[in-house]
Amino acid sequence: MEDLRQLVVDTIDANKGVNITCIDVKDKSSVTDYMIIATGTSERHVKALADHVVAETKKLGITPLGVEGMKVCDWILVDLGDVMAHIMLEKTREYYQLEKLWQPDFQADQAASG
Template sequence: MQAEELKNLVVTALEDVKAKDISVIDVRDRTSVTDYMVLASGTSNRHVKSLADSVLSEARDQGVRTGSVEGGAVSDWILVDLGDVVVHVMMPATREFYDLERLWRDAPDLGVAGQE
């Protein structure tokens, strides 16, 4: 699956479980680690876990090899590494504290949904 398709699959999986403030950052010209970073917020620790689970489930259903998952059921931040797309699902306070959007501010922000 191409990075663009994987990014769209991730965004759809997050939207299906009512993620808040989805943001897609194009980091292709900034790092060789991944092509896109997708950030989303959940309303509770359980919601954060559900969002990450939705991404993993949809990716596996499409035959995408899933990499590591950092964080857990009671975490404020879960990272899902899908290779070309890295997904950060966080509680709003955690997202505000780490402010990854600011860290990558020189990279193109593809908007709320990031789908073209």
């Protein structure tokens, strides 16, 4: 699971995803253990980041349980079971503020340090 989490973070980083944040939600969610939230610079970039995450995990024999949002591409969710990747446009990320939902004490400047 730690390897999967790191693979997703590294894949997004290698493909120029920005403000990558990993939140441990093991004690807060029965659905997943980690949420990775990242920003893409355009709808095309958001889709490309999600495509890269899917491709890299499939190389390890891990097929996503689901991928949602590919038609609109302002927010794509890649569900890998223990890890969920939320890849969003900046405006969408600012609007929904998932970090604050899962970490009420989260400060926006923490996203940069990921």
